[in-house]
Amino acid sequence: MGETTNDSDRGISRRALFIGGAAAAVGTAVLARDELARLWWRTPGVEKPRKEGEVDFGGAHWVAASSANWRRADRPDDFGIDRVIIHVTQGSFKSAVKVFQDPGHGAAAHYIVGKDGRITQMIRELDVAFHAGNREFNERSVGIEHEGFVDRPQDFTDAMYEASARLTARICARYDISIDREHIIGHVEVPGTDHTDPGPHWDWGRYIPLVRAAAKRDAERTADPSTGPSTGPSGGATAASKSTPAAERDA
Ligand SMILES: [Zn+2]
Numbered sequence: 001m002g003e004t005t006n007d008s009d010r011g012i013s014r015r016a017l018f019i020g021g022a023a024a025a026v027g028t029a030v031l032a033r034d035e036l037a038r039l040w041w042r043t044p045g046v047e048k049p050r051k052e053g054e055v056d057f058g059g060a061h062w063v064a065a066s067s068a069n070w071r072r073a074d075r076p077d078d079f080g081i082d083r084v085i086i087h088v089t090q091g092s093f094k095s096a097v098k099v100f101q102d103p104g105h106g107a108a109a110h111y112i113v114g115k116d117g118r119i120t121q122m123i124r125e126l127d128v129a130f131h132a133g134n135r136e137f138n139e140r141s142v143g144i145e146h147e148g149f150v151d152r153p154q155d156f157t158d159a160m161y162e163a164s165a166r167l168t169a170r171i172c173a174r175y176d177i178s179i180d181r182e183h184i185i186g187h188v189e190v191p192g193t194d195h196t197d198p199g200p201h202w203d204w205g206r207y208i209p210l211v212r213a214a215a216k217r218d219a220e221r222t223a224d225p226s227t228g229p230s231t232g233p234s235g236g237a238t239a240a241s242k243s244t245p246a247a248e249r250d251a
Helices: 003-042 093-101 135-140 158-175 204-221
Strands: 060-062 083-088 111-113 119-121 141-146 184-186
Touching: 083 135, 083 158, 093 111, 111 158, 119 158, 135 141, 141 158, 158 204, 184 204
Parallel strands: 060 119, 083 141, 083 184, 111 141
Antiparallel strands: 111 119
């Protein structure tokens, strides 16, 4: 063919290439973005970013538990979280921190709440803490220890109830857990446990309304619809069969 045709052909093909290429590039970018948003956290080997010392509850102070006392996970994407489990340490705040740092202890909870209302986080909510003495309940729950002894009602102070209720309210909001006694349970209620904590002096009739009140305050504070909903549940646990190298004892 002639020169004009050649030019014309080249022009068309170049234009077609440009349009096609641009469309392909845009398509790929959109697809990639959507895929990333949807699949990023579920891709094997890709975990949520973590920062040293980061806490899940704003008011908590971070002290890392021994890695022997918990199992790395990527909750709520690998395991859904639908329970908060209440414990009592049977000892001081300091001794609880110490044993959770001890690799030989084989158990630890995510949080410890002190009589003075201070909160220490020792395991990320992303991870499975060995606190319930029941693998399934460990995987589906966040464990909160409270300083004191089950037979000493005076250990359960106003400051402790208030701080713990604020913490539990946030956990329930994060994972869309109902604030009731079916979902906020004592260690004693975990199937198969021989632990009795938090014991008969833990005042559930007081605690649950405190959690509800804290949740209401949080909801009112964050009522601005432009902020959007917080991260909801991931649609239930996928029951990924991960190995459990360490014993999951009770805390
Ligand atoms: Zn316990």
